Amino acid sequence: MERLVRHFQEELETLKQRLLAMGGLAEERVRVAVEGVAEREAGALQAVLTSDEPVNDLHIEVDDRCFKLLALHQPMAADLRTIVAAVKINTDLERVGDLAVNVAEAGKRYLQHPPVKRLIDIPRMGSIAQIMLRDALDAFVRRDVALAEAVLVRDDDLDSLKTQIFRELLTFMLQDPGTIEPALDLILISRHLERIGDHATNIAEDVIFMVSAKDVRHQPVEAPPHNRAT
Numbered sequence: 223m224e225r226l227v228r229h230f231q232e233e234l235e236t237l238k239q240r241l242l243a244m245g246g247l248a249e250e251r252v253r254v255a256v257e258g259v260a261e262r263e264a265g266a267l268q269a270v271l272t273s274d275e276p277v278n279d280l281h282i283e284v285d286d287r288c289f290k291l292l293a294l295h296q297p298m299a300a301d302l303r304t305i306v307a308a309v310k311i312n313t314d315l316e317r318v319g320d321l322a323v324n325v326a327e328a329g330k331r332y333l334q335h336p337p338v339k340r341l342i343d344i345p346r347m348g349s350i351a352q353i354m355l356r357d358a359l360d361a362f363v364r365r366d367v368a369l370a371e372a373v374l375v376r377d378d379d380l381d382s383l384k385t386q387i388f389r390e391l392l393t394f395m396l397q398d399p400g401t402i403e404p405a406l407d408l409i410l411i412s413r414h415l416e417r418i419g420d421h422a423t424n425i426a427e428d429v430i431f432m433v434s435a436k437d438v439r440h441q442p443v444e445a446p447p448h449n450r451a452t
Contacts (some may be wrong), residue, residue: 223423230291230297231296233290233291234301234304236287237284237287237288237291237305237308238308238363240283240284240287241311241312241362242359242363243280243314244280244281244284244312244315244316245355245356245359247277247280247319248277248292248315248316248319248322248355249318249356249450251270251273251277251318251351252268252320252351252352252355252415252418253323253324254270254323255270255322255323255325255326255329255346255348256325256345256348256349256415257335257345257348258270258326258329259325259328259329259332259341259344259411260341260348262333264330267329267330267333270322270325270326271326271327271356274319277315277316278319281312281313281316281418282314284308284312285309285312286401287410288309288312291305292305295437303431303432304432306432307327307362307428307429307431311362311424311428314355314422314424314425315425316330317421318355318418318421318422321414321415321418321421322418323406324414325381325411325415327412328408328410328411328414329407329411330409331403331404331407331412332404332407332408336404337404338391338394338401338404338405338408339390339394343386343387343390344408344411344415345383346383347383347387347415347416348415350376350379350383351380351381351416351418351419351422353376353421354373354418354423355418355422357369357372357423357426358370358372358373358374358422358423358425358426358429359425361373361420361425362425362428362429365432366430366431367430367433370426370427370429370430370433371426371430373422373423373425374426374438376419376421377420377422377423380404380415380416380419381416381419383412384412384415384416385414387395387409387412388409388412390445391405391409426452427439
């Protein structure tokens with residue numbers, strides 16, 4: 223019995239590490255895609271478009287590990303919530319990888335036109351999305367509810383930047399119809415980055431449920447007291 227318990231815990235730890243590896247790949251793809259757009263590096267964007275296989279392979283592997291743990295060990299309570307959370311997080315990370323591809327595709331179209339403007343807020347969105355993703359995964363491994371809650375709060379920053387980008391680019395499009403096509407691609411990129419933040423938020427919500435059995439989906443998020451305006 224003791225050996226079975228030890229084996230289960232080892233398998234669970236391996237699962238967490240593989241999930242972290244997948245998160246690292248997804249985060250790196252986002253970073254390269256955003257930098258490719260900001261620095262106008264077509265080669266970087268192409269690299270994102272052609273490097274989907276490792277993420278897909280890990281997606282399948284992690285799901286397989288989760289299902290085997292469920293079938294062979296029939297875990298209860300906290301361990302069951304951890305494995306179910308891993309299944310859901312795995313799906314979110316795979317989707318983040320897909321969204322990085324979407325950013326790269328829109329970026330390649332954008333590079334076919336002269337720059338609409340100097341890109342400041344899109345790299346900022348990319349940075350925030352990456353931090354949210356990294357913190358959400360760290361919260362999963364460390365079972366850190368406070369860190370997961372901080373991820374939920376940061377989602378508002380992405381939403382605000384997306385709105386700001388849209389308004390600014392709308393002004394450019396109204397002033398110069400020649401900017402409409404590339405500006406629309408930048409708006410698409412901002413939406414993809416906002417969706418990546420949504421997936422990081424999903425992961426954070428799963429962490430909170432995993433640790434505390436509390437479902438915080440569809441509930442308003444309050445900023446921590448030290449973040450509130452006074």
